[in-house]
Amino acid sequence: MDKTNIDKTIIYKNNIVAQVTAQLQEELSLALVAADNAHKAATDDQSVAETQYDTLAIEQSYLAEGQSRRVDEIRYAIKCLATLPLEASLTSEKVVMGSLVQMEQDLAKQQWFFIAPAAGGYRCQVTTGQTLANITVITPQSPMGAALLNKVVDDDVIVAVGTKKICDYIVAIK
Incomplete structure (x- = not known):
């Protein structure tokens, strides 16, 4: 980068x-x-x-x-x-605290996950160039947060939600 x-x-x-x-x-x-x-x-x-x-x-x-x-x-x-060290997440190729992560199924909607130690479930929007990105804060304690941590781009992510399983892969980490 x-x-x-x-x-x-x-x-x-x-x-x-x-x-x-x-x-x-x-x-x-x-x-x-x-x-x-x-x-x-x-x-x-x-x-x-x-x-x-x-x-x-x-x-x-x-x-x-x-x-x-x-x-x-x-x-x-x-x-x-x-106190979240945002700069530390930029040097990591893995998903860590402070990472912005986008899944393949979320590309069209410009949906991103922001990994934070608290405030899971909060949402906001950020303008990235000419695109409006929708951000959802998730914590490592959430099923999706736990599934994403330490993954890299192109890794498969499987999350159980009730009786369903969500299967996707990571397309971007910032």
């Missing part, structure tokens, strides 16, 4: 990280409000149990705990993306 393509790929990857981080920041703001509201509801005087069967306070505390965990997960994902 020549210097110009390396620079463009870094810009694309930085753009992906910035877009996904912005989505996570929005979600974090909402989750913080939800966690605060759930905590207030759990400790409100109206939530005090009036009988042994009144479980409103317990339910509210479970909700508050879940919302707090979600806040922690989002903060963790933001931190992971911020």
Whole structure:
């Protein structure tokens, strides 16, 4: 990969990280409000149990705990993306953390997978020249992420999804 393509790929990857981080920041703001509201509801005087069967306070505390965990997960994902070494993926011919990977079946749709340590399932779009690329973030813990790691161009990839098997091969790694 020549210097110009390396620079463009870094810009694309930085753009992906910035877009996904912005989505996570929005979600974090909402989750913080939800966690605060759930905590207030759990400790409100109206939530005090009036009988042994009144479980409103317990339910509210479970909700508050879940919302707090979600806040922690989002903060963790933001931190992971911020510290993702994108340059390291450019020197590897294998699929590694930070790689952009395209499968043969996704060529026409300009669909790419971005391997990241967190934020799996988030999507964004990046303009590559005159083409709009659709990016889906996947983690190594996902079936597709696990199947792609350490593969090279032209390697077959087989992923079991429920009772189906998806068979494809890698056409590009950036």
